[in-house]
Amino acid sequence: MSPLRLSFVRNLPLKRKLMLIIMLCCCASLLAASIFFLTRDAKGLYQVQREDLVSLAEIIGANSASALVFDDPESAQRTIAPLASKRSILAVYVLTSEGQIMARHVAPEAGNAELPLERLGSSPSPAAVLAAVETIRKTAEKNSAVSGFDCLVQPVYFDYERVGTVVIHADTELFRKNLRWTATVTLLFMLVTVIAAYFFSAKLQQMISRPLLDLLSSMKDVSASKNYAIRVAKPSDDEIGLLYDGFNEMLSEIEERNQILRQRQAHLQQLAHYDPLTRLPNRTLFYDRLAQALYQAERSRQALSVIFIDLDHFKDINDTLGHRTGDLLLIEVASRLSTVVRSCDTVARLGGDEFTIFTQNVVNAENAAIVAAKLNGLFAKPFHLGESEIYVTASIGVTLFPHDGKTVDELLMNADIAMYHAKACGKNVYKMFDRKMNEHATERVTLLSDLRLALERDEFVLHYQPKVDLLTGNVTSVEALVRWMHPRLGMLAPDKFIRLSEESGFIVELTDWVLRTACSQAKKWQEQNLGSVRVAVNLSPYHFQRQDVKEAILSVLEATGLEPALLEIEITESALMQNDEYTCALFRELRELGMTISVDDFGTGYSSLSYLHRFPINTLKIDRTFILNMMKSTEDQAIVTAIIAMAKSLNMQIVAEGVETVDQLEKLKDQGCHEIQGFLVSRPVAADAVTEFFTPENHLHQHTDPAQPEPPQGASPATRP
Numbered sequence: 001m002s003p004l005r006l007s008f009v010r011n012l013p014l015k016r017k018l019m020l021i022i023m024l025c026c027c028a029s030l031l032a033a034s035i036f037f038l039t040r041d042a043k044g045l046y047q048v049q050r051e052d053l054v055s056l057a058e059i060i061g062a063n064s065a066s067a068l069v070f071d072d073p074e075s076a077q078r079t080i081a082p083l084a085s086k087r088s089i090l091a092v093y094v095l096t097s098e099g100q101i102m103a104r105h106v107a108p109e110a111g112n113a114e115l116p117l118e119r120l121g122s123s124p125s126p127a128a129v130l131a132a133v134e135t136i137r138k139t140a141e142k143n144s145a146v147s148g149f150d151c152l153v154q155p156v157y158f159d160y161e162r163v164g165t166v167v168i169h170a171d172t173e174l175f176r177k178n179l180r181w182t183a184t185v186t187l188l189f190m191l192v193t194v195i196a197a198y199f200f201s202a203k204l205q206q207m208i209s210r211p212l213l214d215l216l217s218s219m220k221d222v223s224a225s226k227n228y229a230i231r232v233a234k235p236s237d238d239e240i241g242l243l244y245d246g247f248n249e250m251l252s253e254i255e256e257r258n259q260i261l262r263q264r265q266a267h268l269q270q271l272a273h274y275d276p277l278t279r280l281p282n283r284t285l286f287y288d289r290l291a292q293a294l295y296q297a298e299r300s301r302q303a304l305s306v307i308f309i310d311l312d313h314f315k316d317i318n319d320t321l322g323h324r325t326g327d328l329l330l331i332e333v334a335s336r337l338s339t340v341v342r343s344c345d346t347v348a349r350l351g352g353d354e355f356t357i358f359t360q361n362v363v364n365a366e367n368a369a370i371v372a373a374k375l376n377g378l379f380a381k382p383f384h385l386g387e388s389e390i391y392v393t394a395s396i397g398v399t400l401f402p403h404d405g406k407t408v409d410e411l412l413m414n415a416d417i418a419m420y421h422a423k424a425c426g427k428n429v430y431k432m433f434d435r436k437m438n439e440h441a442t443e444r445v446t447l448l449s450d451l452r453l454a455l456e457r458d459e460f461v462l463h464y465q466p467k468v469d470l471l472t473g474n475v476t477s478v479e480a481l482v483r484w485m486h487p488r489l490g491m492l493a494p495d496k497f498i499r500l501s502e503e504s505g506f507i508v509e510l511t512d513w514v515l516r517t518a519c520s521q522a523k524k525w526q527e528q529n530l531g532s533v534r535v536a537v538n539l540s541p542y543h544f545q546r547q548d549v550k551e552a553i554l555s556v557l558e559a560t561g562l563e564p565a566l567l568e569i570e571i572t573e574s575a576l577m578q579n580d581e582y583t584c585a586l587f588r589e590l591r592e593l594g595m596t597i598s599v600d601d602f603g604t605g606y607s608s609l610s611y612l613h614r615f616p617i618n619t620l621k622i623d624r625t626f627i628l629n630m631m632k633s634t635e636d637q638a639i640v641t642a643i644i645a646m647a648k649s650l651n652m653q654i655v656a657e658g659v660e661t662v663d664q665l666e667k668l669k670d671q672g673c674h675e676i677q678g679f680l681v682s683r684p685v686a687a688d689a690v691t692e693f694f695t696p697e698n699h700l701h702q703h704t705d706p707a708q709p710e711p712p713q714g715a716s717p718a719t720r721p
């Protein structure tokens with residue numbers, strides 16, 4: 001079959017295909033059966049006719065044998081005369097063995113038939129007769145029943161000797177009639193059977209195709225409705241039933257996968273839009289909601305406030321009490337913040353300890369300030385975090401739409417700027433945004449870009465402040481304190497740029513510079529025969545985020561040639577607690593190399609006695625706020641006493657920072673403090689002025705005036721009486 005036909009069949013609907021197959025099979029088998037039976041019937045009919053002819057010929061032969069022997073044509077003619085009444089016999093000839101026709105009977109109906117012996121004429125020659133008889137015999141052997149007549153050549157014997165031949169021509173009409181009848185019946189039977197087969201196959205194809213079509217329609221339903229909970233009822237237990245089972249199983253699997261996908265999608269949605277720790281909306285969702293709220297507010301001409309909240313000293317809490325406590329604090333803060341706002345407002349966590357809120361339908365700035373004050377009040381009560389109870393404050397910045405800004409970015413930036421101002425104002429307050437604040441922010445950005453160039457331009461300078469032994473009055477070491485000679489703003493103190501350096505990551509480069517400059521200066525002093533002047537360098541907590549602090553310090557020592565024993569590392573209490581395993585190991589190594597490790601601003605952090613004990617620390621420097629207040633506050637006095645006692649019990653050296661008055665000095669002496677540092681001795685001075693600390697006349701006992709200003713670079717310590 002051509003490929004075109006095949007594809008035509010292949011593309012037929014299933015029920016047509018089934019019908020076609022059934023009908024083809026049925027017709028083919030009927031045809032084969034009909035041909036078989038028709039052939040068999042034809043053969044049988046022909047056989048009967050032949051047998052009749054043979055027995056007739058034998059009878060004629062037997063009766064005409066004596067007539068042939070005795071050459072009696074009349075007797076032979078009489079023998080065949082009764083055949084005239086037999087309509088099926090067309091002609092009968094009795095021939096002598098020499099070829100003479102002794103008797104003949106030709107029926108009138110034989111006129112149409114081309115009888116061979118009749119074609120020879122009325123007196124044929126014996127040879128022609130014999131030749132014609134031979135032809136008839138050969139024809140008879142071929143069973144030529146369809147040539148219009150049948151013939152038979154039968155030899156006649158007398159005493160086992162052939163005496164003649166009987167030739168019979170019979171009419172085959174009856175045979176053909178019978179055959180036609182059989183064929184007609186067969187055809188009719190075929191027709192009836194085909195019709196029956198058609199109806200039967202129609203039923204059968206329905207049995208097969210209906211469930212398949214039903215399944216197909218269910219599939220379409222599922223596909224259109226996307227309802228994978230649909231199940232199809234199995235019509236039977238055969239292969240089609242299995243197909244239904246398979247379909248149902250597939251739906252169950254899709255449903256199950258969809259369920260998982262939905263869960264994952266919901267989870268992703270949650271992750272994409274919510275902060276996993278506090279479950280508050282995250283930055284993305286906050287931006288989105290704020291954008292929508294701004295759109296609404298603009299249409300309804302209403303005001304809206306955006307509030308930025310940043311926890312004060314959150315890093316210290318994280319570093320000292322651990323990240324778990326930090327997390328608990330954030331969760332608790334989130335829950336407190338949510339109590340203040342209405343359901344139409346949004347509280348979000350932007351990241352770290354930064355929270356944002358927007359409140360809708362704000363009547364005026366006072367209204368927004370009330371909310372900010374309420375938020376501020378949330379931090380008045382302590383936070384119970386596991387076993388700890390701590391007080392935490394927050395700095396809050398508030399900005400208003402449309403007054404301060406119109407876009408999400410603008411408003412968030414303003415609220416952030418206002419929050420920074422709240423921090424700068426001593427923290428634990430809220431500040432309403434003011435356009436002037438922008439100028440400060442711009443200044444900050446300018447300062448940051450200046451900062452990056454300052455190293456190249458050699459704008460940093462170190463001042464040194466001495467620490468004096470209270471027993472001997474001698475200077476034990478000098479602390480290197482950086483200053484920035486800003487080309488436009490003049491001499492800037494570290495509090496103007498250290499935090500900015502830390503936030504921008506510049507602190508690493510700056511600390512490297514301070515370390516290198518301080519060490520090479522200390523080496524110079526040594527070479528100037530001032531003796532061994534130990535120099536103390538402040539390391540920022542951010543500096544410890546690099547893992548090669550030790551290598552950086554050693555390479556500076558190697559480059560400058562300073563002995564490790566002449567270097568003191570100062571680190572704040574909060575930095576000490578951060579990354580404690582690493583810091584502890586680092587300090588141990590630095591101490592083993594001979595360096596001194598001091599903890600700066602001690603008392604402001606949260607370190608416990610047991611915690612401190614684990615660190616290889618040489619010196620504790622009591623924060624200057626305690627020294628400043630110790631004369632008027634018994635509490636601060638008690639803290640100073642406790643710190644001194646604790647340090648002594650841990651065999652640590654004690655330095656009191658910020659000593660400005662003789663009273664403070666005397667008190668500290670009484671308490672058994674080892675060293676002091678402060679304006680009473682000297683303000684930080686330029687490197688050249690340091691030499692004076694080491695002359696005998698510049699002894700502690702001569703220092704009296706704490707109020708002198710910080711001297712210009714190169715000036716000598718102004719504290720000498």
Ligand SMILES: Nc1nc2c(ncn2[C@@H]2O[C@H](COP(=O)(O)O[C@H]3[C@@H](O)[C@H](n4cnc5c(=O)[nH]c(N)nc54)O[C@@H]3COP(=O)(O)O)[C@@H](O)[C@H]2O)c(=O)[nH]1
Pocket residue numbers: 465479480481482493494495498511514538539540600601621624657658659660677678679680684
């Ligand atoms: N990471 C780094 N931090 C540094 C570096 N240089 C300084 N700093 C830190 O900056 C903070 C401010 O320092 P500074 O303005 O230099 O102030 C120091 C002294 O001037 C001041 N001081 C000393 N005595 C008195 C006093 O009697 N009264 C008074 N009101 N102030 C006084 O204290 C500062 C030194 O303090 P400390 O470091 O805690 O010993 C300051 O925290 C510096 O640490 C740097 O290179 N890297």
